[in-house]
Amino acid sequence: MRLNVNPTRMELTKLKKRLVVAKRGHKLLKDKQDELMKKFIDLIKKNNELRIKVEEELTESLKEFMMAKAVMGSEMLEEAIIMPSETISLEISKKNIMSVNVPIMKFIREGSEGASIYPYGYALTSAELDGAINKLYNILPHLLELAEVEKACQLMADEIEKTRRRVNALEYVMIPQLQETIKYITMKLEENERGNLTRLMKVKSMMEQRG
Numbered sequence: 001m002r003l004n005v006n007p008t009r010m011e012l013t014k015l016k017k018r019l020v021v022a023k024r025g026h027k028l029l030k031d032k033q034d035e036l037m038k039k040f041i042d043l044i045k046k047n048n049e050l051r052i053k054v055e056e057e058l059t060e061s062l063k064e065f066m067m068a069k070a071v072m073g074s075e076m077l078e079e080a081i082i083m084p085s086e087t088i089s090l091e092i093s094k095k096n097i098m099s100v101n102v103p104i105m106k107f108i109r110e111g112s113e114g115a116s117i118y119p120y121g122y123a124l125t126s127a128e129l130d131g132a133i134n135k136l137y138n139i140l141p142h143l144l145e146l147a148e149v150e151k152a153c154q155l156m157a158d159e160i161e162k163t164r165r166r167v168n169a170l171e172y173v174m175i176p177q178l179q180e181t182i183k184y185i186t187m188k189l190e191e192n193e194r195g196n197l198t199r200l201m202k203v204k205s206m207m208e209q210r211g
Helices: 010-070 075-079 129-211
Strands: 086-097 099-111
Touching: 010 075, 010 129, 075 129, 086 129, 099 129
Parallel strands: none
Antiparallel strands: 086 099
Protein backbone atom coordinates (compact mmCIF):
# COMPACT_ATOMS: atom_id res chain seq x y z
CA MET A 1 0.00 0.00 0.00
CA ARG A 2 1.50 3.32 -1.07
CA LEU A 3 1.15 6.78 0.44
CA ASN A 4 -1.33 9.26 -1.02
CA VAL A 5 1.02 11.94 -2.40
CA ASN A 6 1.45 13.92 -5.61
CA PRO A 7 3.88 12.24 -8.03
CA THR A 8 6.34 15.16 -8.30
CA ARG A 9 10.14 15.32 -8.23
CA MET A 10 10.04 17.35 -5.02
CA GLU A 11 7.88 14.72 -3.33
CA LEU A 12 10.20 11.99 -4.62
CA THR A 13 13.22 13.73 -3.06
CA LYS A 14 11.37 14.11 0.28
CA LEU A 15 10.34 10.46 0.30
CA LYS A 16 13.87 9.25 -0.47
CA LYS A 17 15.16 11.25 2.52
CA ARG A 18 12.41 9.82 4.73
CA LEU A 19 13.33 6.32 3.58
CA VAL A 20 16.99 6.86 4.52
CA VAL A 21 15.95 8.10 7.99
CA ALA A 22 13.48 5.23 8.44
CA LYS A 23 16.11 2.61 7.52
CA ARG A 24 18.64 4.21 9.88
CA GLY A 25 16.04 4.33 12.67
CA HIS A 26 15.13 0.70 12.04
CA LYS A 27 18.77 -0.38 12.35
CA LEU A 28 19.28 1.58 15.58
CA LEU A 29 16.08 0.17 17.11
CA LYS A 30 16.98 -3.37 16.00
CA ASP A 31 20.42 -3.01 17.63
CA LYS A 32 18.76 -1.68 20.78
CA GLN A 33 16.31 -4.60 20.78
CA ASP A 34 19.14 -7.13 20.47
CA GLU A 35 21.11 -5.48 23.29
CA LEU A 36 18.02 -5.33 25.50
CA MET A 37 17.41 -9.04 24.88
CA LYS A 38 20.98 -9.91 25.94
CA LYS A 39 20.66 -7.90 29.16
CA PHE A 40 17.17 -9.32 29.79
CA ILE A 41 18.43 -12.93 29.44
CA ASP A 42 21.28 -12.17 31.88
CA LEU A 43 18.79 -10.67 34.35
CA ILE A 44 16.45 -13.67 34.05
CA LYS A 45 19.34 -16.04 34.83
CA LYS A 46 20.34 -13.92 37.82
CA ASN A 47 16.73 -13.75 38.98
CA ASN A 48 16.36 -17.54 38.88
CA GLU A 49 19.61 -18.07 40.80
CA LEU A 50 18.65 -15.50 43.45
CA ARG A 51 15.14 -16.93 43.84
CA ILE A 52 16.48 -20.45 44.45
CA LYS A 53 19.00 -19.10 46.97
CA VAL A 54 16.42 -16.98 48.85
CA GLU A 55 13.87 -19.81 48.94
CA GLU A 56 16.48 -22.20 50.38
CA GLU A 57 17.51 -19.64 53.01
CA LEU A 58 13.90 -18.90 53.97
CA THR A 59 13.17 -22.62 54.28
CA GLU A 60 16.15 -23.05 56.63
CA SER A 61 15.08 -20.06 58.70
CA LEU A 62 11.51 -21.39 58.95
CA LYS A 63 12.83 -24.74 60.20
CA GLU A 64 14.78 -22.92 62.94
CA PHE A 65 11.64 -20.99 63.94
CA MET A 66 9.60 -24.18 64.11
CA MET A 67 12.28 -25.74 66.32
CA ALA A 68 12.34 -22.65 68.55
CA LYS A 69 8.55 -22.73 68.81
CA ALA A 70 8.65 -26.39 69.82
CA VAL A 71 11.28 -25.71 72.51
CA MET A 72 9.96 -22.38 73.87
CA GLY A 73 6.23 -22.49 73.13
CA SER A 74 4.23 -20.02 71.02
CA GLU A 75 3.56 -17.40 73.71
CA MET A 76 7.16 -17.12 74.87
CA LEU A 77 8.39 -16.97 71.25
CA GLU A 78 5.98 -14.14 70.39
CA GLU A 79 6.91 -12.25 73.58
CA ALA A 80 10.63 -12.56 72.76
CA ILE A 81 10.34 -11.01 69.26
CA ILE A 82 7.48 -8.53 69.78
CA MET A 83 9.80 -5.51 70.26
CA PRO A 84 12.36 -5.13 67.43
CA SER A 85 15.83 -3.82 68.26
CA GLU A 86 15.94 -1.58 65.16
CA THR A 87 13.72 -0.01 62.51
CA ILE A 88 14.42 -0.65 58.83
CA SER A 89 13.19 1.63 56.04
CA LEU A 90 13.72 1.42 52.32
CA GLU A 91 15.46 3.96 50.08
CA ILE A 92 14.85 3.66 46.33
CA SER A 93 16.86 5.37 43.59
CA LYS A 94 17.16 4.61 39.86
CA LYS A 95 19.79 3.82 37.27
CA ASN A 96 19.46 3.88 33.50
CA ILE A 97 20.04 0.68 31.50
CA MET A 98 19.41 1.08 27.75
CA SER A 99 16.86 3.90 28.43
CA VAL A 100 15.13 1.80 31.10
CA ASN A 101 15.08 3.29 34.61
CA VAL A 102 15.58 0.28 36.89
CA PRO A 103 15.31 0.60 40.70
CA ILE A 104 18.23 0.54 43.13
CA MET A 105 17.01 -0.40 46.62
CA LYS A 106 18.86 0.13 49.86
CA PHE A 107 17.97 -0.60 53.48
CA ILE A 108 18.29 2.25 55.99
CA ARG A 109 18.71 0.79 59.47
CA GLU A 110 17.75 2.91 62.46
CA GLY A 111 18.70 1.78 65.95
CA SER A 112 21.30 2.09 68.67
CA GLU A 113 24.82 1.88 67.29
CA GLY A 114 26.35 -1.51 67.95
CA ALA A 115 23.00 -2.87 69.19
CA SER A 116 22.39 -6.62 68.97
CA ILE A 117 20.17 -7.93 66.21
CA TYR A 118 18.39 -10.06 68.83
CA PRO A 119 15.49 -8.12 70.41
CA TYR A 120 15.54 -10.19 73.64
CA GLY A 121 17.71 -11.42 76.47
CA TYR A 122 19.22 -14.89 76.28
CA ALA A 123 17.91 -16.24 79.60
CA LEU A 124 14.52 -17.50 78.41
CA THR A 125 15.18 -18.06 74.69
CA SER A 126 16.64 -20.97 72.75
CA ALA A 127 19.64 -21.27 70.46
CA GLU A 128 17.22 -22.23 67.64
CA LEU A 129 15.58 -18.79 67.88
CA ASP A 130 19.01 -17.12 67.69
CA GLY A 131 19.74 -19.15 64.56
CA ALA A 132 16.40 -18.22 62.97
CA ILE A 133 16.84 -14.49 63.69
CA ASN A 134 20.41 -14.54 62.39
CA LYS A 135 19.37 -16.32 59.18
CA LEU A 136 16.51 -13.86 58.54
CA TYR A 137 18.81 -10.90 59.18
CA ASN A 138 21.26 -12.23 56.58
CA ILE A 139 18.48 -13.03 54.08
CA LEU A 140 17.22 -9.41 53.94
CA PRO A 141 19.93 -8.12 51.51
CA HIS A 142 19.28 -11.11 49.21
CA LEU A 143 15.52 -10.46 49.32
CA LEU A 144 16.13 -6.84 48.42
CA GLU A 145 18.40 -7.80 45.52
CA LEU A 146 15.77 -10.26 44.28
CA ALA A 147 13.11 -7.50 44.37
CA GLU A 148 15.46 -5.22 42.39
CA VAL A 149 16.18 -7.83 39.73
CA GLU A 150 12.52 -8.91 39.37
CA LYS A 151 11.40 -5.29 38.88
CA ALA A 152 14.24 -4.71 36.41
CA CYS A 153 13.13 -7.82 34.45
CA GLN A 154 9.56 -6.53 34.31
CA LEU A 155 10.60 -3.05 33.12
CA MET A 156 13.06 -4.52 30.61
CA ALA A 157 10.36 -6.83 29.19
CA ASP A 158 8.02 -3.82 28.73
CA GLU A 159 10.76 -1.87 26.92
CA ILE A 160 11.57 -4.86 24.69
CA GLU A 161 7.89 -5.15 23.70
CA LYS A 162 7.68 -1.38 22.93
CA THR A 163 10.88 -1.53 20.87
CA ARG A 164 9.68 -4.66 19.03
CA ARG A 165 6.44 -2.90 18.03
CA ARG A 166 8.38 0.11 16.72
CA VAL A 167 10.80 -2.14 14.79
CA ASN A 168 7.88 -4.04 13.23
CA ALA A 169 6.04 -0.82 12.35
CA LEU A 170 9.10 0.43 10.48
CA GLU A 171 9.99 -2.93 8.90
CA TYR A 172 6.52 -4.05 7.79
CA VAL A 173 4.58 -0.79 7.35
CA MET A 174 6.53 2.45 6.94
CA ILE A 175 9.56 1.26 4.93
CA PRO A 176 7.49 -0.84 2.45
CA GLN A 177 5.04 2.10 2.05
CA LEU A 178 7.86 4.51 1.30
CA GLN A 179 9.51 2.06 -1.13
CA GLU A 180 6.22 1.42 -2.92
CA THR A 181 5.44 5.14 -3.17
CA ILE A 182 8.96 5.96 -4.45
CA LYS A 183 8.60 3.22 -7.06
CA TYR A 184 5.16 4.57 -8.09
CA ILE A 185 6.37 8.21 -8.39
CA THR A 186 9.50 7.14 -10.30
CA MET A 187 7.34 5.19 -12.79
CA LYS A 188 4.94 8.15 -13.14
CA LEU A 189 7.78 10.59 -13.76
CA GLU A 190 9.38 8.26 -16.32
CA GLU A 191 6.01 7.84 -17.98
CA ASN A 192 5.58 11.64 -18.14
CA GLU A 193 9.09 12.02 -19.54
CA ARG A 194 8.37 9.46 -22.26
CA GLY A 195 5.11 11.29 -23.07
CA ASN A 196 6.93 14.64 -23.26
CA LEU A 197 9.65 13.13 -25.43
CA THR A 198 7.06 11.63 -27.78
CA ARG A 199 5.29 15.00 -28.06
CA LEU A 200 8.59 16.80 -28.73
CA MET A 201 9.46 14.30 -31.44
CA LYS A 202 6.03 14.79 -33.05
CA VAL A 203 6.43 18.58 -32.93
CA LYS A 204 9.92 18.29 -34.41
CA SER A 205 8.63 15.99 -37.17
CA MET A 206 5.78 18.37 -37.98
CA MET A 207 8.16 21.31 -38.12
CA GLU A 208 10.51 19.40 -40.41
CA GLN A 209 7.63 18.50 -42.70
CA ARG A 210 6.51 22.12 -42.84
CA GLY A 211 10.10 23.26 -43.43
